[in-house]
Amino acid sequence: MGMTMTEKILARAAGKDSVAPGDLIMAQLDLCLGNDVTTGVAIDEFEKAGFTEVFDPKKIALIPDHFTPNKDIKSAGLVKQMRQFVRDHGIVHYYDVGRVGVEHAFLPEQGLVGPGDVVLGADSHTCTYGALGAFSTGVGSTDLAGAMATGVAWFRVPETHLFSFEGALNPYVTGKDLVLFTIGQIGVDGALYKAMEFAGSAIRDLSMDARMTICNMAIEAGGKSGIIAPDEVTKKYIEGRYKGTPRYYTSDPDCWYEKEYHWNAADVPLMVAKPHLPSNTQAAAELNGIGIDQVVIGSCTNGRIEDLRQAAEVLKGRKVHKDVRCIVIPATQAIWQQANDEGLFDIFIAAEAAVSAPTCGPCLGGHMGVLAAGERAVATTNRNFVGRMGDTSSEVYLAGPYVAAASAVAGHIATPEQIGHGAAPSPLPEGREP
Amino acid sequence: MSDVLKGKAWTFGRDIDTDLIIPARYLNMKTAEELGAYCMYDADPEFSKKVNPGDIVVAKENFGCGSSREHAPIALKGAGVSVVIAKSFARIFYRNAFNTGLPILVAPDAVDAIKEGDELEVDLASGEIKDVTTGVTYKAEPLPPFMRELVEAGGLLPYLKKRGAAK
Numbered sequence: 001m002g003m004t005m006t007e008k009i010l011a012r013a014a015g016k017d018s019v020a021p022g023d024l025i026m027a028q029l030d031l032c033l034g035n036d037v038t039t040g041v042a043i044d045e046f047e048k049a050g051f052t053e054v055f056d057p058k059k060i061a062l063i064p065d066h067f068t069p070n071k072d073i074k075s076a077g078l079v080k081q082m083r084q085f086v087r088d089h090g091i092v093h094y095y096d097v098g099r100v101g102v103e104h105a106f107l108p109e110q111g112l113v114g115p116g117d118v119v120l121g122a123d124s125h126t127c128t129y130g131a132l133g134a135f136s137t138g139v140g141s142t143d144l145a146g147a148m149a150t151g152v153a154w155f156r157v158p159e160t161h162l163f164s165f166e167g168a169l170n171p172y173v174t175g176k177d178l179v180l181f182t183i184g185q186i187g188v189d190g191a192l193y194k195a196m197e198f199a200g201s202a203i204r205d206l207s208m209d210a211r212m213t214i215c216n217m218a219i220e221a222g223g224k225s226g227i228i229a230p231d232e233v234t235k236k237y238i239e240g241r242y243k244g245t246p247r248y249y250t251s252d253p254d255c256w257y258e259k260e261y262h263w264n265a266a267d268v269p270l271m272v273a274k275p276h277l278p279s280n281t282q283a284a285a286e287l288n289g290i291g292i293d294q295v296v297i298g299s300c301t302n303g304r305i306e307d308l309r310q311a312a313e314v315l316k317g318r319k320v321h322k323d324v325r326c327i328v329i330p331a332t333q334a335i336w337q338q339a340n341d342e343g344l345f346d347i348f349i350a351a352e353a354a355v356s357a358p359t360c361g362p363c364l365g366g367h368m369g370v371l372a373a374g375e376r377a378v379a380t381t382n383r384n385f386v387g388r389m390g391d392t393s394s395e396v397y398l399a400g401p402y403v404a405a406a407s408a409v410a411g412h413i414a415t416p417e418q419i420g421h422g423a424a425p426s427p428l429p430e431g432r433e434p
Numbered sequence: 435m436s437d438v439l440k441g442k443a444w445t446f447g448r449d450i451d452t453d454l455i456i457p458a459r460y461l462n463m464k465t466a467e468e469l470g471a472y473c474m475y476d477a478d479p480e481f482s483k484k485v486n487p488g489d490i491v492v493a494k495e496n497f498g499c500g501s502s503r504e505h506a507p508i509a510l511k512g513a514g515v516s517v518v519i520a521k522s523f524a525r526i527f528y529r530n531a532f533n534t535g536l537p538i539l540v541a542p543d544a545v546d547a548i549k550e551g552d553e554l555e556v557d558l559a560s561g562e563i564k565d566v567t568t569g570v571t572y573k574a575e576p577l578p579p580f581m582r583e584l585v586e587a588g589g590l591l592p593y594l595k596k597r598g599a600a601k
Contacts, residue, residue, distance in 0.1 A: 024580050026597075037461045041504050044464065049591035067462060074462035124502040124526055138526050140504035142533035146594045154580070188449055189496040193525050222499065224525055277449060364458035364501070385453040385500060387476040 002252020004160040006195040006227055009135040009249050013118040021159040021258070029059065030244065031113060032147040033121035035103055036064035040078045041141035042122060043085045046148060054089045055151035061093035061112055062086055063103040066360040071367035101332025101358045104128040104216060104300035108208075109332055114238050115230045116247025120147050125300050125382065127218040131211035132238065133230030133248060135195075138219060158224045159258035160195040160251075165202035167265040172416050174310065175210030176302060176380065176400030178202070179217040180271035184281030185261070192222035194258065197251065202265035203228060208237040209306035213400075216301045217382055220278040270415050272378075273398040276386045284403045287413040294377040295320070295408035296389075297401055298329025298356070299363045302380035305335050305342075307401040312344040314405035314416050315351040321411030326353035327369045329361060353408065365389045371396075378407040438557050439516040439537070441488035443565075445550040446477070450493050451500035452527065456509040458501070469505050470512020487514035490556065492548050494520065498527025507536040517556050519563060519574070521545050532581060533590045539563065544572035 003011065003018060011019040013027035034042055039062055054060055062082055067075035079096075086094040093112060100106065104125050107113045113129045119136035120126070122144035129136035139153070147153050163182055178198075183190070196218045203211070211228050218226030229250045238246060270284040297303075297311045308330060320326040328348050330336040336358065339345060348355050362369030363381040371377055371390030377397065379389065384396035397413060406414045406421065453476065460472045474481035491497075491510065497520040498506060507530050510518065517537040531538045537558050544563045548554065552567040561574035577585070587593035 037458075038502060038504070041464050041508075045591060049595065051591075051595075072462060078462060078464075122502055122504075124500065126502075138502040140502050140526060140530035140533060142504060142590055143529060146590050149591070150594045150598055152594070156580075188499055189522065189524070192496065192522065219500075219526075222496065222524060364453075364461075366458060370459075383451075383453070383500060385451045387457050388453050392476045 001256055002254040004195065004197060004251040004255045004257070005133065005229060005249040006135055006160055006197065006225065007157060009116055009118060010155060010157050012116070012247070019157045021157050023157040025155055025157060026152050027118050027155055029120050029147055029151050029153055030117040031059050031061060031119045032144060033061045033063065033103060033107065033119065033123065033126060034144050035066050035123050036068060036075065036079050036082060037066045038122035038141045038144060039082045042144040042148065043081060045142045045145040049145065051149040054091070054148045057090040058092045059151065060091050060148055061107060062091055063095060063100060063106060065100055065102050065358070066364065067366045068100065068359055069097045069357060099333060101335070102300045102303055102360055105304055105331035105335065108132060108212065109334055111238065111241035111243045114242035114244050114246050115234060116249055117244065120144070120153050124219045125216050127223060127226045128212050128216040128300060130215040130218065130225050130227035131208060133227065133234055135225055135227065137225045158193055158195040160197050161191050162257040162260040163196060163198050164200035164260070164262045165265045166200045166262070167202060169202055169265045170269060172270055172402040173268055174400045174402065175206055175213035177268055177271040179214045180273050180278065180281050180398065181268045183217065183221045183279045184271070186221055188220060188277050188279045189222040191218065193224055196221065196223040196226045198226065198228050204231060207306055208233055209304040212304065213301055217278065220382060270403050271399070272403060272413060273384055275384050275395040275397065278382070278384060278398060284399060284413060284415050285418065288418050290413045291376065292324060292378050292407055292412060293375040294369060294371065295324060295326040295404050296329070296362050296369055296377060296379040296381060297404050298331060299360065299381040300331065301382040302401055303329055303331030303335065305338050307380060308335065308339045308344050310401040311405040312347040314402060314421055315353065315409065316347045318351055318409045320352045320408045323411050324408050325369070326408040327356060327362065328353050329356045329368070330358060332358050362389055378404050378413060380404050438555050439488060439490070440555050441490045441516055442486065443490050443492045443548050443550060443552045443554050444485065445548065446491065446493040448494035449496045449499055452498055452503050452506040453500055455498065455506040456503065461503060461505055464505065466508050466512030469509035470514070473509040473513035482513045485513050485515065488516045489514060490554050491515050491518045492545055493518065494545060495522045497523050499524035502526045504530045504534060507531045507534040511536050517558070519544055532584055535589060539574035541572055541574040544574070
């Protein structure tokens with residue numbers, strides 16, 4: 001029997017010819033990652049265990065993005081500890097405020113992750129890099145400590161579930177809608193411990209930004225990883241960017257999928273996940289009229305340039321509703337620069353939206369837009385758990401940038417069409433021929 | 435590991451996420467003492483005051499879903515929770531529990547039957563869960579062999595250290 005691409009990558013990293021689901025392996029890591037929330041605990045564990053050296057200072061990325069620019073004294077202390085560890089061990093990939101971005105937008109952009117890599121990150125959304133054809137998964141701080149010390153990690157080879165979308169997408173439907181649809185169908189533990197492989201012509205037609213949005217949220221279905229077969233879009237994206245040597249793996253025609261889901265892309269409407277689970281989904285159009293106080297456009301899920309372009313397309317020539325605060329957070333410095341160069345900030349400012357420095361910020365209720373009791377937000381982020389963005393009685397509705405921007409204008413949940421915005425163009429991504 | 439853990443059951447539903455176990459606004463801290471004070475804060479702000487050392491969390495499916503924060507098992511330990519019994523655990527929480535030394539057991543039958551406030555006795559070595567209040571005993575699913583190996587090595591980092599030295 002053939003192997004899935006996830007099995008092939010893990011076999012390579014374990015130094016084996018083949019692996020099967022259920023096998024326990026020790027895998028060599030191409031990169032391990034920590035952020036300002038998780039690295040402090042990892043450093044403490046690293047030192048407590050008596051480790052004195054990291055396995056490779058070039059294969060560790062420490063990215064302070066969650067509570068930065070430091071939101072309070074304790075957070076500042078966590079980054080200070082991280083910075084000291086970086087100096088002590090000569091860690092190459094450390095980036096501070098002014099250079100840094102939200103980790104899962106930043107690492108692919110900087111070419112620090114690429115096709116065929118095995119990446120371990122002390123952040124649950126590390127699964128994002130599957131969009132490049134990598135195996136990447138989230139762990140906790142002690143796992144990161146072990147990885148920084150030894151360069152290996154143990155994995156149980158996951159069963160793969162296939163999620164296929166065929167056909168053309170409806171207007172304004174993006175990666176966010178596809179992944180919210182998927183989670184709505186299978187539930188927040190519908191792919192528990194599984195590798196989620198996304199395929200089909202609708203996925204192949206997506207840009208890299210949209211693919212990252214999809215793989216980013218694999219964890220919200222309980223997935224260990226998300227992955228998309230590398231193709232011309234992948235090659236184009238990593239060209240002149242990826243610092244390693246790409247290893248392209250695709251699933252064999254006779255590989256084994258534990259489960260297969262086949263959907264028509266045309267059946268996916270603009271989606272919203274209502275409080276308080278990402279699986280609590282409904283068509284955005286049906287929620288029209290639910291009043292909101294805030295809109296957040298950003299995060300590792302939807303803070304990339306394409307997301308900002310989509311928001312700007314809707315906000316252009318319009319104003320954010322007088323009762324709504326709209327906060328736009330480009331995920332990295334490069335995205336910030338690009339958005340500025342393209343004139344997107346002129347549109348946001350004219351629309352009376354605020355533009356922030358890169359940070360995870362409000363996504364996890366850290367800073368830059370925390371909600372008061374009873375307040376409601378539409379956010380392009382990834383979680384809508386109780387208290388996620390602020391007070392326990394506040395509510396987060398998850399959506400893509402088009403719905404978020406349209407809702408900001410309307411003052412309530414709305415689709416672009418519902419605020420009178422015309423039909424969307426659907427250009428093919430760079431690198432893909434018609 | 436042969437000790438019998440005794441405590442009162444605190445029951446929770448399914449999909450108890452890490453933001454409920456320890457809200458992100460407290461992630462600027464990292465010790466068990468600090469985090470324990472806010473354990474389950476957004477589910478019940480009084481939880482850490484009401485829970486007694488040794489008490490046991492009993493939850494339905496997908497306990498610990500959401501973020502990778504190791505602060506979640508650290509907070510549970512800091513609050514005095516001795517073991518979590520659930521129908522299933524989210525993947526990262528499962529790893530983190532072993533890595534921080536928070537015992538966890540998968541025991542669907544026990545979870546269905548145990549009521550809030552029941553007095554429990556849990557034998558980690560045998561996986562036996564006795565509901566002293568009702569007199570019924572349940573058996574947790576045995577640990578996968580590799581997880582047992584990790585526990586016997588004293589945790590992930592001692593295991594990796596030993597493995598490195600053996601090479």
